[in-house]
Amino acid sequence: METQMQPQPKTSIFQSSTAKMIMVGILTLVLLIPLTLVQDLITERSQRQKEVISETTSKWGNSVYFYGPILKIPYKDPTTGINNYAYFFPDNLNSKSEVTMVKPLERSIYKSNVFTTTMQFDGTYSHLDFSSKGIPAENIFWNRAKIMIRTTNLKSLKDEVKMKIGNQNLAFESVANSANDSIESLETNYFDYKLMENKAAFKFDISFNGSNQIKMVPVGKTTSASMTSNWNSPNFNGNFSPTSREINDKGFTANWKILHFNRPFAQHYFNVLPELSKYAFAVNFITPVDEYQQNERASKYGFLVIGLTFLIFFLIQSISKINIHIFQYSMIGIALIMFYSLLISITEHSSFSFAYAIAASSVIVLISLYAISILKDKKFPLFIGVSLTVLYTFIFVIIQLEDYALLVGSIGLFLILAAVMYFSRKIEWNK
Structure with a gap:
């Protein structure tokens, strides 16, 4: 008696790792639009500061x-x-x-x-x-x-x-x-x-x-x-x-x-x-570096933060086989953009360091809690929270540095690339 082989269900091309990566990449590029708007807001507020200072000092001297x-x-x-x-x-x-x-x-x-x-x-x-x-x-x-x-x-x-x-x-x-x-x-x-x-x-x-x-x-x-x-x-x-x-x-x-x-x-x-x-x-x-200059420098790393955060979620999704919808990626991306809005608004009423700590902590907690509901596990959200903390700390250090900013930034990016290559080595991209 012959045993008939059951046909394997075909995986849609849109469910493949490659397709998901392309969609996440497109979303990352789309999020550059609100990031640019935030950068324009920083420039506008900085220009307003210069106008007010010019008017004020003209009366003094x-x-x-x-x-x-x-x-x-x-x-x-x-x-x-x-x-x-x-x-x-x-x-x-x-x-x-x-x-x-x-x-x-x-x-x-x-x-x-x-x-x-x-x-x-x-x-x-x-x-x-x-x-x-x-x-x-x-x-x-x-x-x-x-x-x-x-x-x-x-x-x-x-x-x-x-x-x-x-x-x-x-x-x-x-x-x-x-x-x-x-x-x-x-x-x-x-x-x-x-x-x-x-x-x-x-x-x-x-x-x-x-x-x-x-x-x-x-x-x-x-x-x-x-x-x-x-x-x-x-x-x-x-x-x-x-x-x-x-x-x-x-x-x-x-x-x-x-x-x-x-x-x-x-x-x-x-x-x-x-x-x-x-x-x-x-x-x-x-x-030497006023609050708006520091905000502007921080916003220039926005693409890096969004890209690396999406990459972390994508690697977790690929390793754990947990499906993350593109809408959920969008919510995470918007939360990352909100960091810069919080940063500039708090900085105007406080110091840049305090504002950075509050804005970064708020975004890290928000994304970590959201990750618990997405990933149904506390191990991966904890890893995400630690990763974001390290990333925001790394960017803060670069912003404070002047003479060694390029050197520290290059070494940090090299280590990040090495980590990504290590964790992505066993992913089956054809599935």
């Missing part, structure tokens, strides 16, 4: 740009008969600045870092040479000489500016600028430079309310500058770096020494005073 003192002497050009000005920079210029970061200005949920600074200057002028232009002595109006200071922040001056030069005391007044000149000027009243000795010493103080940056042009033939502050995250930039600096938790101290042959401009000009801001040295009082 913007960046401080300082350029001077400049000796301004009128003369008559012997060839044209037109009256012009000659501008002379000091031989020696010494400055000492003390910058104090004050309590941040608050508006709604946004805070603006602002400072007050007192800048002390002294230096000397020596013999002024008009011979290079062939200007006779009778064409030089010494008794109408002025001292000029240029800045972009006149409205945030905290006190009157007065100078002692030689045996004279001079007071500065603001002067009108041309419409296309964004740099404002202070000038003293007239004084007779010829009444002084060939070498004239000067001394003055100036105080500002400001924000973001202090920037100075080294107009002295020899410029020596020092700056101290209680801000511990300075960014030294501009055309010259400090010759020495010391930074600790309490603040920083920096010193500059710039000689005239270190810079590409002259010690005197006739007729036109050029704009020399590109030759300035500067200190930015920055927040």
